[in-house]
Amino acid sequence: MSVQGLFYALPRHGLRGLLVEPSAMDDYLQRSAAQGGPLAMLDQGSLWQQDMQRLPEIEPGVAVEGTLAQQCWAWPADLVTDSAQRLAAISAAQLVQRMHAWQKTQDGSAPDLEALRLWVRRQAALRGFWQAAAQRRDAVLLYVV
Amino acid sequence: MGEKNPRWALGLLLAVGWLGAHRFYLGRYASAVAQLGISVLCAALWLWGGPLARYAPYLLGPVVFWLLRDGFWLFDYFRVEEDMDSRLSAFAQSQLDAQASQPAASVQAAAAPALAPVAQSLVAAAPLPHPKSDPAADLQADKKSLAIQMAQKHIGDALAHRDIQTAHAEADTLVRYLAQRSRKPQNDPHLAMAYLLQGMTFYQTEHLDAARKKLQMGVHLGVAFAELAQPVQQAQACLQRLRSPKMAPGAAATPALQPGQYPLLMQAQDWAQALALCEQTIALQAAQSGDLTDLAQHHLNAMEMAQHLGDTVRQRGHGQALLALAAREGAAVPATLRRQALERLGDGYQAEADHQRAVQHYAQALALVDVRSGGNAAAQALALCALLQRMAASHAALGETAQALQCWQRLALYVDSFDRLDQQGQRMPDPEAVSGMLADYAAFATHHQPTQVKPLVQQALRIQQRSCRGYSLAAARAYEVFADFLAAHGQTDARRSYLKKALLLVQICDPDNSAHLQQLKTAIREAA
Numbered sequence: 238m239s240v241q242g243l244f245y246a247l248p249r250h251g252l253r254g255l256l257v258e259p260s261a262m263d264d265y266l267q268r269s270a271a272q273g274g275p276l277a278m279l280d281q282g283s284l285w286q287q288d289m290q291r292l293p294e295i296e297p298g299v300a301v302e303g304t305l306a307q308q309c310w311a312w313p314a315d316l317v318t319d320s321a322q323r324l325a326a327i328s329a330a331q332l333v334q335r336m337h338a339w340q341k342t343q344d345g346s347a348p349d350l351e352a353l354r355l356w357v358r359r360q361a362a363l364r365g366f367w368q369a370a371a372q373r374r375d376a377v378l379l380y381v382v
Numbered sequence: 383m384g385e386k387n388p389r390w391a392l393g394l395l396l397a398v399g400w401l402g403a404h405r406f407y408l409g410r411y412a413s414a415v416a417q418l419g420i421s422v423l424c425a426a427l428w429l430w431g432g433p434l435a436r437y438a439p440y441l442l443g444p445v446v447f448w449l450l451r452d453g454f455w456l457f458d459y460f461r462v463e464e465d466m467d468s469r470l471s472a473f474a475q476s477q478l479d480a481q482a483s484q485p486a487a488s489v490q491a492a493a494a495p496a497l498a499p500v501a502q503s504l505v506a507a508a509p510l511p512h513p514k515s516d517p518a519a520d521l522q523a524d525k526k527s528l529a530i531q532m533a534q535k536h537i538g539d540a541l542a543h544r545d546i547q548t549a550h551a552e553a554d555t556l557v558r559y560l561a562q563r564s565r566k567p568q569n570d571p572h573l574a575m576a577y578l579l580q581g582m583t584f585y586q587t588e589h590l591d592a593a594r595k596k597l598q599m600g601v602h603l604g605v606a607f608a609e610l611a612q613p614v615q616q617a618q619a620c621l622q623r624l625r626s627p628k629m630a631p632g633a634a635a636t637p638a639l640q641p642g643q644y645p646l647l648m649q650a651q652d653w654a655q656a657l658a659l660c661e662q663t664i665a666l667q668a669a670q671s672g673d674l675t676d677l678a679q680h681h682l683n684a685m686e687m688a689q690h691l692g693d694t695v696r697q698r699g700h701g702q703a704l705l706a707l708a709a710r711e712g713a714a715v716p717a718t719l720r721r722q723a724l725e726r727l728g729d730g731y732q733a734e735a736d737h738q739r740a741v742q743h744y745a746q747a748l749a750l751v752d753v754r755s756g757g758n759a760a761a762q763a764l765a766l767c768a769l770l771q772r773m774a775a776s777h778a779a780l781g782e783t784a785q786a787l788q789c790w791q792r793l794a795l796y797v798d799s800f801d802r803l804d805q806q807g808q809r810m811p812d813p814e815a816v817s818g819m820l821a822d823y824a825a826f827a828t829h830h831q832p833t834q835v836k837p838l839v840q841q842a843l844r845i846q847q848r849s850c851r852g853y854s855l856a857a858a859r860a861y862e863v864f865a866d867f868l869a870a871h872g873q874t875d876a877r878r879s880y881l882k883k884a885l886l887l888v889q890i891c892d893p894d895n896s897a898h899l900q901q902l903k904t905a906i907r908e909a910a
Contacts, residue, residue: 249893256890257850299886313889315899374893 240307242285244366245275245378249314252376256311259303266380276375279366281359285381288363291335291356294323295367298379308381314374321371324364332360388460395456399449404456409565420445459562466559470525473532526563526572529556530579537583544673546587553580567603574604578613585620588645594624648687657687657696664703678704678715678723685726694730701727721750721765728772737776744773760800760811767793771819774826783830790823794838801841804848813849817842817856825863828870839864858887862902869909878909 245266247255255262268274281288289295296319298310312320336356340348348356370377386408395404402417424441427434533556540549557576564570581596597617604610604617623643644663647656664680667673681704688697704723708715728743751766753759774789797816804810820842827834842860846852865880885902888895 252893253853253890256853299890311890313886314893315889316886376893 240283240285241382242281242283242288243380243382244279244281244363245380246277246366246370246373246375247275247378249374249376252311252313252378255378256299256301259301259309262301262304262306262309262378262380266378275378276373277366277369279362281363284359285379287339288359289379291339292324292327292360292363294327295320298377301378304380306380306382308379310379312377314371314376317367317375317377318371321364321368324367327364329357332357386463388456388463391456391460395449395452399452400445404452408459411565417445417448420448462555462559462562466525466529466555470528470532473535474528526560526570529559530572530575533576533579537579541583541586549583549587550589553583556580568606571604571607571610574600574607574610575613576600578604578610578617581617582613582620585624590624590646594621597621597624644683648683651690653687653690657684657691657693660684660687674707674710674715675719678707678719681707682719682722682726685723689726689730694734697730698727701730717750717752721747724750725769725772728776732772732776735779737779740776741773741780744769744776748773758811760803763796763799764811764815767796767819768815770796771822775822778826786826787830790826793819794823797841801845804845810845810849813845814854814856817845817854818859820845821856821859821863824860825866828863828867832867835864835867839867853887853890855888855891858884858891861887865905874909878906881906881909 243266247265255265265274270276296312296316298312298316301309301311333353336348336353340346340352367377391404391407394407397403400417400421402414402421405411405414405417420441424438424445427438427441429435431438533552536552537549540546540552553576557573557580560570560573560576561567564573567573577596577600579600581593581598581600584590584593584596597620601614601617601621604614623646644656644659647653647659660680660683664677664684667677667680681700684700685697685704688694688700701723704715705720708720724743724747728740728747731737731740731743748766748769751762751769753762753766770789770793774786774793777783777786777789797820800810800816804813810816820838824835824838824842827838839860843852843857846854846857846860861880861884865877865884868874868877868880881902885899885906888898888902892898
């Protein structure tokens with residue numbers, strides 16, 4: 238069974254309702270933005286956990302229970318803004334360093350060029366998503382299915 | 383359209399209904415031709431359709447269904463007709479009686495609807511398309527005009543007695559009656575007039591959505607008729623007001639007060655205009671010695687608007703006026719209105735730090751709350767708790783700790799009973815407010831009853847957990863209070879953790895309150 242990490246941006250005022258009534262979350266995520274659903278979505282695939290481990294700038298969110306997801310976390314708009322500011326401050330060198338450090342803890346070897354390229358692309362997408370959400374003052378949801 | 387005989391219509395339906403004869407008889411030519419067409423097509427397919435003949439039974443079903451439905455329709459049609467006939471006869475007779483018993487000059491006045499003052503400007507001003515001087519003689523010739531006259535009178539009477547349901551029913555009956563007598567609605571000024579009348583009735587009784595629809599229909603149908611120019615113009619003005627509650631400058635100065643107008647402006651938060659109109663309404667009602675409850679309600683609304691405008695003088699003026707109304711001998715101003723006025727007056731004094739007067743007003747308001755009286759006891763108890771909370775705050779500000787504590791303890795008893803209700807699965811009134819009160823009590827207890835702080839905070843959080851899984855500002859406030867309590871006892875680490883919880887809840891529940899967020903972040907940094 239493949240595990241997929243989906244990031245959603247949603248209006249900051251709508252987050253409380255979903256936290257109070259998490260069973261409504263799944264229906265909500267199925268809707269389009271025009272129908273009052275999430276405003277944006279980013280699929281980080283099965284490597285979402287590695288991304289989150291290598292980006293400690295993203296503060297831990299609120300764990301949401303009672304949804305159909307395997308795991309679900311939410312970040313209110315204010316936390317998204319703070320995290321986006323910290324993410325923006327990371328340099329390319331720091332990213333490569335982190336990748337090396339992470340790979341060492343896994344198998345002791347240095348990461349190959351393709352893995353590095355993939356990692357940079359993925360973190361850029363995540364950073365862009367997070368910053369766009371921060372600009373709109375949106376809340377963010379990580380939904381793992 | 384001439385008068386139709388129900389027996390003829392029923393006979394035609396039973397004998398040759400499949401040819402649409404009953405519909406031809408009642409003047410429903412378009413649907414009659416459609417009915418005839420389907421039947422003929424069905425027969426033609428059956429007889430000469432060749433291979434297509436197998437489709438004929440598919441047409442038979444709709445024809446039979448339509449005829450069955452027409453049976454019910456005919457019943458309803460003639461029931462409305464007969465009902466209206468008998469009412470029109472009675473109305474015409476009453477008009478003749480009035481004519482015989484009154485001088486000629488007063489006949490017109492008697493025939494004019496005795497409307498409520500505000501309704502008068504709209505409904506009574508709307509002329510009939512063909513006013514009749516002798517309704518009995520013209521009963522058969524122009525029943526539609528007479529029906530409109532009758533409806534105007536009955537609606538006017540109903541509005542004068544504040545019987546909204548009857549007014550709506552009268553307007554609805556008129557529209558139904560005229561709609562079924564109008565073969566071509568666009569050519570019938572009576573139907574247009576009926577819609578305008580219905581729309582204006584809805585408008586006066588503040589059913590604004592329905593008013594908009596009916597007035598639009600009336601204007602659409604009536605704009606083609608010169609004799610309806612005046613009511614159409616009035617309807618257009620009403621529609622304009624409904625579209626833009628913030629009226630054009632100068633409109634507020636017009637003396638033609640429309641009911642529902644200032645509450646609309648209140649909804650639009652145009653407090654200054656709304657207050658001006660509300661005060662005009664009060665002056666008008668006071669001059670006409672109108673219903674005291676209504677007048678008191680207007681004063682209360684005026685207090686709310688003045689509060690939004692920060693005009694304490696006017697707020698107090700209206701509050702005192704309301705209390706003076708209630709003090710009149712035999713005045714039946716509901717205790718709820720008096721209590722709300724006293725509460726608002728107390729709030730005004732509390733905001734100005736005049737706690738002595740605030741306590742006096744709160745005490746008077748408290749005396750008006752009767753938890754054991756009929757109605758919603760839980761809501762009454764909650765109102766009482768809200769008063770006790772404010773009173774405790776004022777006592778505390780005056781340094782009267784014993785009295786403040788007394789208020790809090792009394793409040794806690796009520797909150798315990800709410801909590802028990804909640805635990806038994808019954809609905810607690812406004813759990814957020816209840817938890818807020820407990821948090822405030824805990825804040826007070828931090829200095830005066832330290833042993834009570836933790837249980838109070840726990841109770842507040844438990845209530846929030848049950849009502850909204852703990853995601854509320856009341857829960858945030860409870861955490862903040864507990865953090866302050868811990869700080870007072872030197873437990874800075876624990877304080878920081880509770881402040882973080884409070885911050886997260888504020889971030890979720892009130893994401894735009896940047897001042898509060900900043901204040902919490904600063905407190906967390908300082909606690910580190």
